[in-house]
Amino acid sequence: MDCVYKDPNAPVEARVKDLLSRMTLEEKIGQMTQIERSVATPDAVKNRFIGSVLSGGGSKPFEKANSADWADMIDGFQKGAVDSRLGIPIFYGVDAVHGNNNVYGTTIFPHNIGLGATRDADLVKRIGQVTALEVRACGAHYSFAPCVAVGKDPRWGRYYESYGEDTELVRKFSCLVTGLQGQPPAGHPNGYPFLAGRKNVMASAKHFVGDGGTDKGINEGNTILAYEELERIHMAPYLDCLSQGVCTVMVSYSSWNGSRLHTDHFLLTKVLKEKLGFKGLVISDWEALDRLYHPHGSNYRQSILSTVNAGIDMVMVPFRYELFLEELLSLVQSGEIPMDRINDSVERILRVKFVAGLFEHPFTDRSLHELVGSKPHRELAREAVRKSLVLLKNGKDPKKPFLPLDRKAKRVLVTGVHADDLGYQCGGWTCTWTGTSGRITIGTTILDAIKEVVGSNTEVIYEKNPSPETFTSEEFSFAIVAVGESPYVETGGDDPVLKIPFNGDELISTVADRVPTVVILISGRPLVLEPSTLEKVEAFIAAWLPGTEGRGITDVLFGDYAFHGRLPVTWFKSVDQLPMHIESNSYDPLFPLGYGLTGKNE
Numbered sequence: 001m002d003c004v005y006k007d008p009n010a011p012v013e014a015r016v017k018d019l020l021s022r023m024t025l026e027e028k029i030g031q032m033t034q035i036e037r038s039v040a041t042p043d044a045v046k047n048r049f050i051g052s053v054l055s056g057g058g059s060k061p062f063e064k065a066n067s068a069d070w071a072d073m074i075d076g077f078q079k080g081a082v083d084s085r086l087g088i089p090i091f092y093g094v095d096a097v098h099g100n101n102n103v104y105g106t107t108i109f110p111h112n113i114g115l116g117a118t119r120d121a122d123l124v125k126r127i128g129q130v131t132a133l134e135v136r137a138c139g140a141h142y143s144f145a146p147c148v149a150v151g152k153d154p155r156w157g158r159y160y161e162s163y164g165e166d167t168e169l170v171r172k173f174s175c176l177v178t179g180l181q182g183q184p185p186a187g188h189p190n191g192y193p194f195l196a197g198r199k200n201v202m203a204s205a206k207h208f209v210g211d212g213g214t215d216k217g218i219n220e221g222n223t224i225l226a227y228e229e230l231e232r233i234h235m236a237p238y239l240d241c242l243s244q245g246v247c248t249v250m251v252s253y254s255s256w257n258g259s260r261l262h263t264d265h266f267l268l269t270k271v272l273k274e275k276l277g278f279k280g281l282v283i284s285d286w287e288a289l290d291r292l293y294h295p296h297g298s299n300y301r302q303s304i305l306s307t308v309n310a311g312i313d314m315v316m317v318p319f320r321y322e323l324f325l326e327e328l329l330s331l332v333q334s335g336e337i338p339m340d341r342i343n344d345s346v347e348r349i350l351r352v353k354f355v356a357g358l359f360e361h362p363f364t365d366r367s368l369h370e371l372v373g374s375k376p377h378r379e380l381a382r383e384a385v386r387k388s389l390v391l392l393k394n395g396k397d398p399k400k401p402f403l404p405l406d407r408k409a410k411r412v413l414v415t416g417v418h419a420d421d422l423g424y425q426c427g428g429w430t431c432t433w434t435g436t437s438g439r440i441t442i443g444t445t446i447l448d449a450i451k452e453v454v455g456s457n458t459e460v461i462y463e464k465n466p467s468p469e470t471f472t473s474e475e476f477s478f479a480i481v482a483v484g485e486s487p488y489v490e491t492g493g494d495d496p497v498l499k500i501p502f503n504g505d506e507l508i509s510t511v512a513d514r515v516p517t518v519v520i521l522i523s524g525r526p527l528v529l530e531p532s533t534l535e536k537v538e539a540f541i542a543a544w545l546p547g548t549e550g551r552g553i554t555d556v557l558f559g560d561y562a563f564h565g566r567l568p569v570t571w572f573k574s575v576d577q578l579p580m581h582i583e584s585n586s587y588d589p590l591f592p593l594g595y596g597l598t599g600k601n602e
């Protein structure tokens with residue numbers, strides 16, 4: 001062995017020190033650079049010493065690319081990296097936020113708000129383990145998860161990415177870190193990155209800090225709180241992530257009392273790195289530097305200076321990396337960014353790469369491909385769906401529960417825009433960044449599931465949008481109405497009105513006036529439920545954004561399992577009440593945090 005850093009048996013810190021001492025300034029700033037796959041080439045990775053490549057939401061080699069196609073792409077970039085002078089491997093990052101959701105045919109789990117409703121930490125850890133397998137199967141090493149935002153306002157477009165409104169609930173689900181990265185050994189030093197092996201992925205606790213607490217739920221807005229409240233409410237989950245050895249922390253686009261998180265030296269360095277002792281790497285969000293000034297991307301040199309000096313270690317550039325490298329080099333050569341600051345960042349990046357075993361195993365383990373979208377993985381997702389559904393109403397007369405439904409009923413109506421739309425039931429961050437309608441991947445819609453479950457003599461009538469003629473012929477035993485939101489992400493999801501889209505209210509009334517009706521609401525958050533509407537229906541289920549395994553819905557709808565879910569958030573009566581959450585002074589919800597019926601005699 002000619003040098004310590006190549007010795008897998010040498011202590012990580014010795015390998016870091018040795019490799020750092022061999023690196024040129026260009027190699028160091030290259031490691032601080034994360035670029036998008038669409039501008040990456042193996043040569044660029046090799047010759048510019050790029051530290052990491054990512055896929056932005058939905059960015060894939062080609063349509064319906066499977067895990068093997070992804071692995072070919074990623075291993076191509078990795079070959080460039082290991083052929084570089086010092087052979088420092090990249091890590092490839094993806095937003096695997098509810099399964100490995102960019103890749104066709106993978107298992108898509110409920111989004112975090114639904115997982116919050118399960119109250120089942122062990123389930124979420126198992127979801128992390130399975131997600132890590134499906135991510136490694138495609139060749140990626142790193143997932144930008146968990147989002148440990150504490151969602152304080154349902155008007156926020158990322159509310160569904162939060163496990164809930166209560167800090168303690170969100171803290172409970174920080175265990176996704178252990179699911180993704182593996183269980184650190186007893187005595188593992190707090191804040192030091194950990195990764196168990198080739199079936200695990202680096203995690204990213206995000207978005208530091210206070211992203212879920214912005215004023216009026218405005219995405220990338222301003223969180224107005226005293227430091228003690230910021231620490232108590234929004235920072236607490238990060239301590240849990242650090243104690244589990246989270247490898248990375250991603251910084252929030254938002255501000256704290258008017259200070260942009262990406263330039264906040266106090267929070268990023270004094271608090272996260274020094275006070276909390278985080279030894280992994282701090283990564284920016286996408287084009288966060290470009291968003292610091294208007295017009296977008298202006299004052300870029302100043303943006304690099306203020307963010308790197310604040311404590312950012314790796315910049316998710318992700319496109320203008322030549323300019324980034326040029327400006328960062330110049331800022332170090334001028335002394336505006338001290339060499340110590342660069343060395344701190346590169347040490348952290350190298351530490352994570354050694355801990356992740358990337359020097360020993362830089363390429364994809366192709367044996368994992370057969371696990372992707374496998375039956376056991378889909379059964380886990382089905383269990384998560386079952387446990388996530390919250391039963392808000394069961395019977396106009398509570399003494400006469402309407403559910404479970406009779407699977408031998410004579411004739412049932414299935415209706416609504418969400419009854420047979422896999423894309424809608426998966427939501428954002430699925431196959432594309434925003435998510436889309438239609439049969440976007442492999443999975444089971446609500447209608448598919450109902451047809452699988454009901455008896456051979458049961459007639460299932462599906463009308464996406466029922467007409468008066470729908471009701472003129474033979475009677476229906478009951479109707480299942482699936483309504484809700486179309487997929488959205490980030491600022492595109494900010495909504496001050498929160499009504500059920502597609503005239504959902506009207507459809508519910510139209511059907512419920514004629515047939516005993518159960519409503520399934522597919523949404524990333526509570527929506528306005530008109531009392532008149534709620535009165536008309538026999539049963540009402542909040543299904544959140546369940547993902548590909550629709551059978552989890554029929555499992556409880558037809559009584560194979562009791563309802564288990566409890567609200568992870570407050571269900572408001574009117575948007576005029578917002579923000580209203582468990583800590584609000586006046587608390588007058590339609591359904592309180594923690595509410596949920598079991599479907600048995602309550």
Ligand SMILES: OC[C@@H]1[C@@H](O)[C@H](O)[C@@H](O)c2nc(-c3ccccc3)cn21
Pocket residue numbers: 055056057095144206285286490
């Ligand atoms: O996908 C990488 C990261 C993700 O991990 C972060 O949670 C999220 O804030 C985010 N927004 C964009 C993004 C925003 C606008 C246009 C294009 C991309 C990219 N990203």
